[in-house]
Amino acid sequence: MSVEFILNGRRASLQAPPDSPLLWALRDEKDLVGVKFGCGAGLCGACTVIVDGQQVRSCVTPVIDVAGKSVTTIEGLNGEVAKAVTEAWIRAQAPQCGYCQPGFVLAATSVIATDPKQTSEQVFSQITNLCRCGTYDAIRLAVGYALSSLQGAESQEKGAAR
Amino acid sequence: MSEGGSTLGRIARRSFLIGAGVVGGGVLVGAGVVAWRLGAIDGYKLPASDGETSFGAWLKLGRDGRVEVAVPHQDMGQGIYALAVMLAAEGLRLPLEAVRATPAPIEARYANPVMLLDGLPFDEAAHGPLKQTAVWTFDKILRVLGMQGTGGSTSTRNISEQIRTAAICMHDMLARAASARFKVPADQLKNVGGAFLTPDGRTATYSELAPDAGKLKPNDIKPPPLARGAYVGRGAPRFDVPLKTYGEAKYGIDTRQPGQLYAAIRHSPRLGGRLDRAVIPAKIAGVRGIVEGKDYVAMVAETFAAALAGLEKAEIVWDDSMASSVSTKDVFAAYRAALDKGVDFKPRWIVDSAGDVVRASGKEIAATYDAPFLAHATMEPMNATAFVTETEAKVWAGHQSASLVQLMAAKAANVPSDKVEVFTPFLGGGFGRRADLDYIVKAVEIAGKFKGTPVQTIWSRAEDIRDDVYRPAAMADISAKVDGDGLPSSFVYRIAVPSVTQQFVARALPSAKGGMMADRTTVDGALFPFYGLPTRSIENFTVDLGIPVGFWRSVGFSLNCHFVECFIDELAAAASTHPLDYRAKLLARAGSYEPAIRAARVLEQMAAFDKANPLPPGKDGAMAGRGYALTASFHSFVGEIADVEIVKGDLKVRRVHAVVDCGFAIDPPNVVAQVRSGINYGLTAALYGRVDFDNGKVVPTNFDTYPLLSLEDAPNISVEIVNTGAALGGVGEIGTPAIAPAVANAVFAATGKRLRSLPLTLGPT
Numbered sequence: 001m002s003v004e005f006i007l008n009g010r011r012a013s014l015q016a017p018p019d020s021p022l023l024w025a026l027r028d029e030k031d032l033v034g035v036k037f038g039c040g041a042g043l044c045g046a047c048t049v050i051v052d053g054q055q056v057r058s059c060v061t062p063v064i065d066v067a068g069k070s071v072t073t074i075e076g077l078n079g080e081v082a083k084a085v086t087e088a089w090i091r092a093q094a095p096q097c098g099y100c101q102p103g104f105v106l107a108a109t110s111v112i113a114t115d116p117k118q119t120s121e122q123v124f125s126q127i128t129n130l131c132r133c134g135t136y137d138a139i140r141l142a143v144g145y146a147l148s149s150l151q152g153a154e155s156q157e158k159g160a161a162r
Numbered sequence: 163m164s165e166g167g168s169t170l171g172r173i174a175r176r177s178f179l180i181g182a183g184v185v186g187g188g189v190l191v192g193a194g195v196v197a198w199r200l201g202a203i204d205g206y207k208l209p210a211s212d213g214e215t216s217f218g219a220w221l222k223l224g225r226d227g228r229v230e231v232a233v234p235h236q237d238m239g240q241g242i243y244a245l246a247v248m249l250a251a252e253g254l255r256l257p258l259e260a261v262r263a264t265p266a267p268i269e270a271r272y273a274n275p276v277m278l279l280d281g282l283p284f285d286e287a288a289h290g291p292l293k294q295t296a297v298w299t300f301d302k303i304l305r306v307l308g309m310q311g312t313g314g315s316t317s318t319r320n321i322s323e324q325i326r327t328a329a330i331c332m333h334d335m336l337a338r339a340a341s342a343r344f345k346v347p348a349d350q351l352k353n354v355g356g357a358f359l360t361p362d363g364r365t366a367t368y369s370e371l372a373p374d375a376g377k378l379k380p381n382d383i384k385p386p387p388l389a390r391g392a393y394v395g396r397g398a399p400r401f402d403v404p405l406k407t408y409g410e411a412k413y414g415i416d417t418r419q420p421g422q423l424y425a426a427i428r429h430s431p432r433l434g435g436r437l438d439r440a441v442i443p444a445k446i447a448g449v450r451g452i453v454e455g456k457d458y459v460a461m462v463a464e465t466f467a468a469a470l471a472g473l474e475k476a477e478i479v480w481d482d483s484m485a486s487s488v489s490t491k492d493v494f495a496a497y498r499a500a501l502d503k504g505v506d507f508k509p510r511w512i513v514d515s516a517g518d519v520v521r522a523s524g525k526e527i528a529a530t531y532d533a534p535f536l537a538h539a540t541m542e543p544m545n546a547t548a549f550v551t552e553t554e555a556k557v558w559a560g561h562q563s564a565s566l567v568q569l570m571a572a573k574a575a576n577v578p579s580d581k582v583e584v585f586t587p588f589l590g591g592g593f594g595r596r597a598d599l600d601y602i603v604k605a606v607e608i609a610g611k612f613k614g615t616p617v618q619t620i621w622s623r624a625e626d627i628r629d630d631v632y633r634p635a636a637m638a639d640i641s642a643k644v645d646g647d648g649l650p651s652s653f654v655y656r657i658a659v660p661s662v663t664q665q666f667v668a669r670a671l672p673s674a675k676g677g678m679m680a681d682r683t684t685v686d687g688a689l690f691p692f693y694g695l696p697t698r699s700i701e702n703f704t705v706d707l708g709i710p711v712g713f714w715r716s717v718g719f720s721l722n723c724h725f726v727e728c729f730i731d732e733l734a735a736a737a738s739t740h741p742l743d744y745r746a747k748l749l750a751r752a753g754s755y756e757p758a759i760r761a762a763r764v765l766e767q768m769a770a771f772d773k774a775n776p777l778p779p780g781k782d783g784a785m786a787g788r789g790y791a792l793t794a795s796f797h798s799f800v801g802e803i804a805d806v807e808i809v810k811g812d813l814k815v816r817r818v819h820a821v822v823d824c825g826f827a828i829d830p831p832n833v834v835a836q837v838r839s840g841i842n843y844g845l846t847a848a849l850y851g852r853v854d855f856d857n858g859k860v861v862p863t864n865f866d867t868y869p870l871l872s873l874e875d876a877p878n879i880s881v882e883i884v885n886t887g888a889a890l891g892g893v894g895e896i897g898t899p900a901i902a903p904a905v906a907n908a909v910f911a912a913t914g915k916r917l918r919s920l921p922l923t924l925g926p927t
């Protein structure tokens with residue numbers, strides 16, 4: 001039995017047991033290792049993927065849950081919002097060890113994409129991922145950059161730390 | 163009163179067990195052998211294949227025209243690969259894209275003596291012949307022993323001058339080759355984007371010149387003192403940042419080898435417990451076998467999910483006959499008992515003392531502080547991939563010492579160490595955890611049962627937290643007698659704590675006998691105070707109840723700086739003096755003592771910030787407070803100011819300002835990033851961090867029971883760099899020590915309550 005779904009814009013199927021975690025199916029079966037294992041309990045967000053536009057923790061999502069849905073991993077991330085977010089991430093030089101960063105990028109992209117007119121604070125409140133290097137200042141800066149570029153204004157964030 | 167001459171410095175009353183303990187471990191290396199081996203080490207050249215030209219140990223020109231810089235340190239987020247690229251590009255006058263970093267081979271040439279030299283018993287101000295001789299001698303021995311390592315905030319200090327020198331020398335060789343080719347004096351050649359240009363318009367690229375240049379004898383050129391250049395002192399975008407943003411950076415856990423199997427591991431739930439037996443009750447799809455280790459069981463399967471599922475179904479019987487029944491309260495009771503026993507307790511080391519603390523007079527102020535065990539909780543859980551045959555082994559893993567991986571993997575695979583290949587991807591965090599290589603040894607043991615097949619062993623988060631080597635818990639009794647002016651006439655510091663170095667040596671190099679010596683890391687942050695404390699006794703009581711302890715970001719500084727800086731704040735309050743003014747007075751009393759002068763410079767900047775940015779009132783009537791702490795660690799000086807609010811009984815850290823003197827900031831934006839990182843790491847510890855033990859079992863298992871600082875609770879952190887031109891200090895760990903005391907002191911400022919236990923818990927208000 002296999003689970004059919006859309007993976008990074010293409011039809012795909014997974015052979016993994018339907019109740020097994022999406023995280024390991026993506027990593028081991030599809031070799032999408034940008035999806036990271038952090039806690040296995042939905043607590044840290046390193047394994048974040050976007051399912052039908054929503055940020056989802058793949059370590060606590062059974063494979064069967066994505067049947068017929070569209071799953072985006074960091075490898076398949078594209079579009080205007082994603083471009084703005086990743087470019088902002090690089091401009092802010094956010095990553096340090098970098099392990100949690102794809103999860104943050106996906107979380108930020110899905111949150112911002114729902115409403116690019118949000119304030120930074122509204123975006124922050126919807127990101128509950130954890131970063132052990134404590135790159136939070138740079139992540140806040142990056143979110144600000146991304147919103148500014150999407151809102152068409154090189155705004156207040158100018159002159160910040162980097 | 164001054165603390166002796168400014169260049170004399172101080173030496174501890176004890177010699178210390180240093181670093182890997184190898185020196186105390188009876189490794190005898192005759193001077194003649196040292197000289198002979200050093201010749202070979204100094205002459206080492208990076209291996210070059212066809213079309214490549216090696217320019218010594220650090221640089222070679224690749225076939226594609228890009229320069230490769232060899233980096234013997236692991237990149238665990240601190241950005242050492244990017245820094246190496248920056249320094250090589252600057253010296254070679256190349257754009258960043260023309261240089262790439264590659265892991266250095268495992269060779270003695272790439273030893274990291276700096277990490278171990280920091281364990282010598284000298285203070286910051288010592289420059290005399292005794293220190294020079296000791297440093298020279300140990301440096302040479304350590305170079306011959308060739309221990310590579312990343313830790314102790316040393317990567318930049320260890321390799322930056324070597325790479326700068328190599329780049330300048332290579333540039334000179336290329337220039338001489340161009341000069342010879344064109345028969346034009348070198349000083350008339352122009353240098354443009356990786357090529358030399360003659361006045362009459364002829365050009366030759368570095369690639370074209372490399373074969374000739376590589377044959378020239380290098381000149382002995384010293385790089386100029388560090389100063390602002392094309393990248394140096396300004397910073398440059400890190401090449402690893404886009405890779406990490408787009409999810410393209412590969413970590414140990416991302417290793418994929420043909421035919422690879424996966425292993426899920428479970429350790430004995432109790433410390434010291436052994437595996438009796440483990441069986442798979444029935445055939446499980448995808449499971450290939452079970453490995454019974456001494457204190458663990460591993461399920462090996464075709465996918466990791468299958469391995470995990472198999473482990474859940476396995477019947478495991480543990481042998482608890484040797485298991486520990488230690489609980490957290492036993493540890494603190496043992497500390498209390500040791501400190502109460504006082505001078506009769508053994509082993510007790512007076513590591514630094516002056517004057518007669520017994521005879522000092524004044525009003526006594528005393529306090530007891532304590533701090534818990536802490537886990538590292540790197541974002542990438544422990545994992546390693548190993549391939550073992552009868553004759554060789556390969557290891558793919560993040561770690562903090564390639565040479566130690568080679569030694570330990572060889573032993574575990576039962577092959578000679580030169581038959582072990584080590585591949586090091588990016589590390590998903592280190593923080594000292596990956597200096598202990600238990601997870602690699604176990605992965606090699608497991609793969610050893612599947613000879614000829616690569617096996618990746620991944621620890622669950624629970625295993626990662628429960629089988630850590632913890633930042634030790636500690637307890638400190640601190641007392642001072644104060645004069646009429648409120649300054650201490652005596653200062654007695656007694657810390658009860660196990661020795662990380664002692665345990666590490668026993669784990670990593672069981673054949674080395676370190677002997678009973680004091681461990682400097684247990685008192686780092688308390689010994690050689692920069693304050694004028696002319697009558698003092700700094701004492702260590704080594705108490706070890708068998709809980710595994712390891713190097714945790716900033717090691718002993720994370721304990722001692724906290725205890726000392728909170729106590730100094732208590733003295734300031736007792737003297738009714740502003741904490742910054744009180745510290746200024748204590749520093750002035752140290753006279754021309756070099757560390758006091760550097761600390762005072764940082765304090766001045768803190769005072770300026772304090773004045774320009776008064777504490778905002780708490781929002782909606784919340785209590786607000788500002789706290790200060792001043793620390794020196796890894797040869798850098800850091801002051802931190804923390805603003806806190808108490809919101810409905812909850813402690814919130816709103817803003818942190820840090821002033822940093824690391825000598826010279828080669829990459830200022832990255833110094834800012836690292837200091838912020840160190841602060842947030844320390845904040846997790848200050849606000850939440852504790853690992854408790856209950857009857858030999860570790861209590862927390864995941865981020866619900868071992869919470870990490872979140873985006874929501876992370877304060878805004880500003881960092882101000884003071885370039886003093888002092889010798890390079892460390893950066894990766896220096897933000898951590900000052901934050902817990904700054905926050906604790908801010909809580910006192912807000913509430914009048916002294917919180918003397920970590921994590922900081924307000925309790926009923």
